[in-house]
Amino acid sequence: MDITLRHSPAPEVRAALRDLAPVMVGLAPFALLIGVTGVRSGVGGGTGVLSSALLLGGSAQLTGLTMLAGGASPLALVAAVTLVNARFLLYAAALEPSFRHQPRWFRWVGPQFVVDPTYAMAARRDDLADPRRFRRYWLAAGVGLATVWVSLTVLGVVLAPVLPESAALDVAAPAMFLAVLVPQLRARPARAGASAAAVTAVVASPLPDGLGLLCGIAAGVLAATLADRSTS
Amino acid sequence: MIVLLAAAVATYALRTVLVTLVPAHRLPVTVRRGLGHLAPAALAALVATAVVGHRGVHVLLVPGPVLTALVALAAAALVAWRTRNPALPVLAAVAVAILTEAVT
Numbered sequence: 001m002d003i004t005l006r007h008s009p010a011p012e013v014r015a016a017l018r019d020l021a022p023v024m025v026g027l028a029p030f031a032l033l034i035g036v037t038g039v040r041s042g043v044g045g046g047t048g049v050l051s052s053a054l055l056l057g058g059s060a061q062l063t064g065l066t067m068l069a070g071g072a073s074p075l076a077l078v079a080a081v082t083l084v085n086a087r088f089l090l091y092a093a094a095l096e097p098s099f100r101h102q103p104r105w106f107r108w109v110g111p112q113f114v115v116d117p118t119y120a121m122a123a124r125r126d127d128l129a130d131p132r133r134f135r136r137y138w139l140a141a142g143v144g145l146a147t148v149w150v151s152l153t154v155l156g157v158v159l160a161p162v163l164p165e166s167a168a169l170d171v172a173a174p175a176m177f178l179a180v181l182v183p184q185l186r187a188r189p190a191r192a193g194a195s196a197a198a199v200t201a202v203v204a205s206p207l208p209d210g211l212g213l214l215c216g217i218a219a220g221v222l223a224a225t226l227a228d229r230s231t232s
Numbered sequence: 233m234i235v236l237l238a239a240a241v242a243t244y245a246l247r248t249v250l251v252t253l254v255p256a257h258r259l260p261v262t263v264r265r266g267l268g269h270l271a272p273a274a275l276a277a278l279v280a281t282a283v284v285g286h287r288g289v290h291v292l293l294v295p296g297p298v299l300t301a302l303v304a305l306a307a308a309a310l311v312a313w314r315t316r317n318p319a320l321p322v323l324a325a326v327a328v329a330i331l332t333e334a335v336t
Contacts, residue, residue: 023318026319078242085243089246090274093267110251111251175305176321179321179322180271197274213278221266225262
């Protein structure tokens with residue numbers, strides 16, 4: 001085998017890192033915000049970093065850190081984080097066909113990287129039907145995302161004393177989600193689903209523990225399924 | 233530390249249960265069909281929740297940080313529609329948010 005071929009990363013790994021790079025540009029301020037919140041809320045920068053390593057999910061981390069700072073009970077905190085992360089159950093279900101013919105170790109390790117950006121990245125690709133290709137892509141994306149996410153949280157902890165209060169940090173993550181969402185809106189069911197999800201999530205936002213988000217997702221899936229039926 | 237560990241175990245269970253323990257292909261057809269529409273619904277709900285937080289509809293009508301976020305995200309949506317580049321909308325939103333804050 002040619003030495004350059006032997007030492008060059010698999011195409012799936014390169015594709016994953018290429019897909020991940022712009023996503024991380026969007027997520028960087030969000031990861032910084034986790035570190036900043038850890039320091040400014042008083043729970044400690046180390047706790048913020050630990051939450052990034054263990055949970056790998058920004059909205060649940062912010063929920064958990066805020067509740068820790070507010071002195072919430074452990075049971076309430078675990079319940080709230082579980083509810084906020086309940087969408088991962090749906091993502092995992094949607095991704096399950098890609099995990100079905102994988103080795104046992106991967107079916108236990110791989111799902112740890114199920115999170116909004118990796119799900120969105122994998123869902124957009126139509127060249128990962130081969131189990132080995134999917135495995136390489138998923139591991140590169142997941143490990144890459146986790147590494148950068150934790151590193152940027154550490155950076156947020158370091159920069160917390162000097163970073164100004166600004167809405168710019170808050171808009172980066174939703175802008176990244178929009179960047180993934182907007183190209184999908186050419187299809188009518190997707191438009192119906194996204195509209196219903198957004199309106200419901202806003203109306204239900206006062207509900208506690210991320211329930212508004214879950215209501216929005218459920219309404220969106222229902223609306224898109226109905227629109228799909230009426231189209232076909 | 234132990235609380236975070238417990239939350240991590242619960243989150244791992246959410247991520248794993250429909251992959252490893254009860255594979256999703258055993259779910260009813262209607263549910264599986266609905267899962268195909270999950271991405272746009274989840275992304276739109278995440279954007280909406282990120283803008284309003286826990287404050288409900290009325291916060292959209294009050295001038296302030298939410299209005300700044302809406303203007304910034306409108307710019308991001310426009311850039312995403314025109315360019316299909318995943319990084320540019322984020323940069324546009326951050327730039328517009330900084331500009332809006334500077335102006336107001």
